[in-house]
Amino acid sequence: MVKKKNAFLAVPYLIWMAIFVLVPLGMVLYFGFTTSEGQFTFENFKSVLKYGDTFFKSIRLSLIATAICLVLAFPLGYIMSRMGEVGQRTMLLLIMLPMWMSFLLRTYGWMTLLENEGLINRFLELFGIGPFSMINTEGAVVLGMVYNYLPFMVLPLHSIMIKIDKSIIEAAEDLGANGFYVLIKVLIPLSLPGIITGITMVFVPSVSTFVISRMLGGGKNVLIGDLIEQQFLGTVYNPQVGSAMAIILMVLILVIMGIINRFDAEEMEGMMV
Amino acid sequence: MNPILELKNITLTLEDDRILDNVSLSIEDGQFVTFLGPSGCGKTTTLRIIAGFLTPDQGDVYFNGERINDLPAYKRPVNTVFQRYALFPHLNVFDNVAFGLKLKKLSKEEIRLRVMEMLEIVDLKGFERRKVNRLSGGQQQRVAIARALVNQPKILLLDEPLGALDLKLRKDMQIELMKIQKKLKTTFIYVTHDQEEALTMSDMIVVMKDGEIQQIGRPEDIYNEPKNAFVADFIGESNIFDAVMQKDFEVSFCGGTFPCLDSGFGENKPVDVVLRPEDIVLTEPKEGNLKGVVTNVVFKGVHYEMNVSCNGLDWVVHSTRLSPVGSEVGLSFTPDDIHIMKRLFDGDENHILGEVTDENTVSFFDLSFEREGLNLPVGTKVSLTISPKSIEVVSIDRADLKVYLESLIYKGDYNELIVYTHEESLLLHSYLDQQVATDIGIKFDFDAITVTPLRGGEHG
Numbered sequence: 060m061v062k063k064k065n066a067f068l069a070v071p072y073l074i075w076m077a078i079f080v081l082v083p084l085g086m087v088l089y090f091g092f093t094t095s096e097g098q099f100t101f102e103n104f105k106s107v108l109k110y111g112d113t114f115f116k117s118i119r120l121s122l123i124a125t126a127i128c129l130v131l132a133f134p135l136g137y138i139m140s141r142m143g144e145v146g147q148r149t150m151l152l153l154i155m156l157p158m159w160m161s162f163l164l165r166t167y168g169w170m171t172l173l174e175n176e177g178l179i180n181r182f183l184e185l186f187g188i189g190p191f192s193m194i195n196t197e198g199a200v201v202l203g204m205v206y207n208y209l210p211f212m213v214l215p216l217h218s219i220m221i222k223i224d225k226s227i228i229e230a231a232e233d234l235g236a237n238g239f240y241v242l243i244k245v246l247i248p249l250s251l252p253g254i255i256t257g258i259t260m261v262f263v264p265s266v267s268t269f270v271i272s273r274m275l276g277g278g279k280n281v282l283i284g285d286l287i288e289q290q291f292l293g294t295v296y297n298p299q300v301g302s303a304m305a306i307i308l309m310v311l312i313l314v315i316m317g318i319i320n321r322f323d324a325e326e327m328e329g330m331m332v
Numbered sequence: 333m334n335p336i337l338e339l340k341n342i343t344l345t346l347e348d349d350r351i352l353d354n355v356s357l358s359i360e361d362g363q364f365v366t367f368l369g370p371s372g373c374g375k376t377t378t379l380r381i382i383a384g385f386l387t388p389d390q391g392d393v394y395f396n397g398e399r400i401n402d403l404p405a406y407k408r409p410v411n412t413v414f415q416r417y418a419l420f421p422h423l424n425v426f427d428n429v430a431f432g433l434k435l436k437k438l439s440k441e442e443i444r445l446r447v448m449e450m451l452e453i454v455d456l457k458g459f460e461r462r463k464v465n466r467l468s469g470g471q472q473q474r475v476a477i478a479r480a481l482v483n484q485p486k487i488l489l490l491d492e493p494l495g496a497l498d499l500k501l502r503k504d505m506q507i508e509l510m511k512i513q514k515k516l517k518t519t520f521i522y523v524t525h526d527q528e529e530a531l532t533m534s535d536m537i538v539v540m541k542d543g544e545i546q547q548i549g550r551p552e553d554i555y556n557e558p559k560n561a562f563v564a565d566f567i568g569e570s571n572i573f574d575a576v577m578q579k580d581f582e583v584s585f586c587g588g589t590f591p592c593l594d595s596g597f598g599e600n601k602p603v604d605v606v607l608r609p610e611d612i613v614l615t616e617p618k619e620g621n622l623k624g625v626v627t628n629v630v631f632k633g634v635h636y637e638m639n640v641s642c643n644g645l646d647w648v649v650h651s652t653r654l655s656p657v658g659s660e661v662g663l664s665f666t667p668d669d670i671h672i673m674k675r676l677f678d679g680d681e682n683h684i685l686g687e688v689t690d691e692n693t694v695s696f697f698d699l700s701f702e703r704e705g706l707n708l709p710v711g712t713k714v715s716l717t718i719s720p721k722s723i724e725v726v727s728i729d730r731a732d733l734k735v736y737l738e739s740l741i742y743k744g745d746y747n748e749l750i751v752y753t754h755e756e757s758l759l760l761h762s763y764l765d766q767q768v769a770t771d772i773g774i775k776f777d778f779d780a781i782t783v784t785p786l787r788g789g790e791h792g
């Protein structure tokens with residue numbers, strides 16, 4: 060428990076939260092439920108319905124990207140957690156290194172690689188293969204998501220996996236579990252809190268991104284993030300509908316996270332030492 | 333009867349450290365075998381090799397006559413009770429115990445029956461649904477034992493399983509484990525550094541030190557006939573003295589010569605002699621084999637522990653009859669009470685190879701010292717004789733040499749230390765106590781070193 064007299068230390072953050080989180084949230088809610096004249100209405104939400112396909116596509120691509128991140132990060136996180144201290148630090152540095160560069164620059168980098176006249180196609184041309192059209196596809200958007208958000212999956216997995224005692228893995232082997240059973244009966248259940256955190260940290264920014272889809276998806280792959288951005292900054296300018304979209308997205312994320320966390324709660328209980 | 337498990341010439345080196353050195357032993361079915369030794373002696377490593385978590389560099393592991401070196405841990409017919417239990421934190425007691433049976437794809441009903449039966453044996457009935465982290469240390473320990481035993485392993489490996497428990501609980505669990513072992517007749521291999529635990533529980537004890545087996549035998553044999561000063565010192569309390577084997581059946585130590593039951597050491601050979609404190613009887617001064625004065629008395633509950641000073645050596649004697657401090661006593665013992673052992677270190681002095689590296693300068697290891705009037709050409713190989721008394725133990729920052737302390741034995745007057753320099757072992761005497769299996773610093777009295785030129789490449 061924090062002592063009462065230290066509670067005032069939280070005041071700056073509370074003020075920050077109030078001004079930059081609660082007030083904007085209230086504004087979004089207000090805009091979402093009013094007309095441009097300020098009258099209460101559900102019309103904004105109704106007009107969002109016609110974008111259902113886009114919502115579905117955003118969620119689908121984000122789930123694919125999250126799944127790929129999980130499949131890539133799980134073995135990586137495990138291998139890292141079994142390394143020596145130097146190895147772990149080196150790997151963490153390598154994973155963090157791209158994040159020292161601007162998000163925009165990194166995504167631009169992929170544009171030059173994936174373009175029809177880009178580096179990859181030119182390289183393949185040398186062997187008489189291709190060209191492939193890679194940019195402006197769903198695949199490119201998923202690739203951008205995986206590339207940008209993979210560290211957010213690796214880090215929580217690594218930090219939970221270093222807490223798994225080697226002797227617990229050995230105990231499972233000792234009791235007759237081969238590699239596969241060690242994975243599904245011990246490693247995955249014990250890593251669950253990390254898996255949940257990782258999924259959250261990859262899925263949420265993926266589902267609301269507009270930079271990745273704009274740069275790598277071209278005009279064909281519009282996501283929710285792009286729609287919302289267009290309502291506020293684009294030519295259509297309709298902050299009421301934009302707010303309604305933002306509210307729906309928020310509710311969707313909360314529901315999905317709620318489902319995942321429920322799944323986690325039962326398993327977590329036994330692990331708190 | 334064929335042995336259930338055999339180790340043949342097992343050698344293992346990890347990160348340049350020789351962990352196990354040519355370990356061979358064979359274990360018969362149904363026995364309670366204990367690997368006993370100080371930390372770092374290789375006992376846990378040996379257990380891990382049997383379990384299949386480590387592969388030896390050299391040597392073979394045989395199970396019922398079949399070589400199992402390449403059999404992965406999950407296929408071996410052995411189960412392990414880990415040092416800190418290693419229970420699965422996400423499973424309850426029942427599921428922890430059922431883990432191995434579920435992997436064997438047994439029917440639900442059979443799993444339930446066997447788990448319940450095993451929980452009854454370890455006295456945990458009614459705890460099935462408990463989370464394992466809500467159990468006490470002793471209960472967790474019993475879950476770990478049940479989890480291993482329920483698979484009906486041919487051999488149960490236990491790695492210091494009682495180390496984390498308090499004394500009372502540990503004693504209870506010792507009895508408990510012995511009962512379970514007698515009942516199931518499973519071969520138990522038990523690792524501990526606690527000699528009392530080993531003597532209490534085992535059918536056979538394997539005493540280890542520095543990756544080598546020192547002695548294998550029944551608890552009584554190990555206690556009564558220790559093979560060397562290390563075993564004698566590690567198992568029980570003992571008086572260990574420098575002695576000289578005059579000839580077969582005659583040994584002299586502490587200023588006297590006595591008949592004994594040992595032979596085959598040769599004539600005039602330096603040996604170690606052990607007398608157990610409870611074997612020595614205090615008598616009237618003239619009736620004993622030796623005369624001494626009581627210097628200290630401590631009441632130990634069942635007996636008195638008395639220190640007796642005799643011809644400059646400090647003897648420890650246990651007796652239910654008190655002889656007060658200052659009284660003159662006789663020390664009486666029979667030939668049967670005198671145990672003769674080979675010295676841990678060969679000889680009384682250190683013989684080190686050195687070289688004349690400059691006029692009047694001699695070098696050995698990374699050290700060199702001046703010796704006036706040496707008159708030997710540069711490059712001459714020399715033998716250096718260094719008395720154990722002329723090497724001093726100092727703090728590492730003031731030391732000539734950092735060395736690894738292999739063993740320390742109290743010899744009634746001083747501590748006999750054997751240290752390792754990465755090239756050679758050295759013998760030294762010290763009045764200070766040091767922690768064994770750590771690095772210590774030593775300092776040489778260079779003036780006391782005898783320098784002898786070598787002829788024809790011989791040395792020592």
